[in-house]
Amino acid sequence: MTSTGTTTVGRLSTGALAVTRHLLVHGPATRGDLGDHLQLSAASMSRLARALVEEGIVTERTTPEPGVGRPRQVLSVVPGARHVIGCKLTEDKAYGVVCNMLGEIKTSATVALPDHPAGAEVPVAATVKVLTQLVTRLRRKVPSLDGIGVSLGGVVLDGSVVHEGTFLGWRDVDLAGHLSERTGVPVVVTNDVTALAREQLWFGAGRTHTTFGIITVGAGLGFGVVREGVVVDQLIDNGHLLAHSPVDPRGPRCQLGHPGCVAAYLNRTDIERRAATTLDDLTRRRTAGDERATTLLDEAARALGHLAATFAGALQTDRIVLAGEDIAAIAGSPAMNEVITDRLRPGPQETQRCTLDISVAPLTFEDWAQGAAVAGIQSVLGAP
Incomplete structure (x- = not known):
């Protein structure tokens, strides 16, 4: 149960939740379209619509059907x-x-x-x-x-x-x-x-993909997994295995001592330690044409490209969301796209082609x- 002021509100039934979720994710829909999509009978759809309207969660309006036919009943979520x-x-x-x-x-x-x-x-x-x-x-x-x-x-x-x-x-x-x-x-x-x-499942990538991955880059590396429309609440390793996957055995060591792992290139503290300056300053120096700054950020971008491609392959999805406070500085380099393009390049005898839909979303707190x-x-x- 949940408490709204002095009013007690129960959680939605399975059917009511399915209807509400569809309206939140995809916008207004008719009873008929909702019933077809959710495989609900007309009687069940009518009962759920009536209950949700009475609960104040959705509103229903009647719109004329083009041509000859009965008016359509369109359901919409009440935002407030x-x-x-x-x-x-x-x-x-x-x-x-x-x-x-x-x-x-x-x-x-x-x-x-x-x-x-x-x-x-x-x-x-x-x-x-x-x-x-x-x-x-x-x-x-x-x-x-x-x-x-x-x-x-x-x-x-x-x-x-x-x-x-x-x-x-x-x-x-x-x-x-x-x-x-x-x-x-x-x-x-x-x-x-x-x-x-x-948030992405209902209002972002989940609108077009039931399985996708999220990589966040900021104070640390973070990973989110959505599989067949269900968020994986707890990763078995809190993302440790992906964060410390090897990129270059001759590369810099991360704080745990791994040579050339993903974290060594992407963790903010490791980048700043190697650069002897802040990430913001490093970004400004790259813009000004500093070769050392460009090299460090390109190395990070390549590591991110390998990470995104590996994550997509493990999840078997073509949708990866890159987010976080530091993502713009790193994913903005063409070096990341070059790595992903190379990872996707098929062999001479392969007929299957794959593309990745990767979005970059810098985040504020x-x-x-x-x-x-x-x-x-x-x-x-x-x-x-």
């Missing part, structure tokens, strides 16, 4: 039927947004997390207090609040417990339980790239928070 707060946690800040059913950001705010010594655990109780204050501030902007989604780097269990908080220093912290108790609103906690995968909100929306509606 649900509101969810999404929070993205870094090691020192919490970025919050309020989103409606369509994942649209209505308002946002940012707060600092409690002070702590470098490398030390961020105080849990004080963090929950700060997040509660952020929620209180944001919920004033909407008539009601149905849920909260929180995303962070690390491993999360059962949508609640931060088993391993990479940047917060947390171990086995029941963040959802603590925050829900303080706010009186259901909370779902998720890995930040998994939240982004959920507000975008990360939006992903957390969409994870919250899906949880409120009862989506897996």
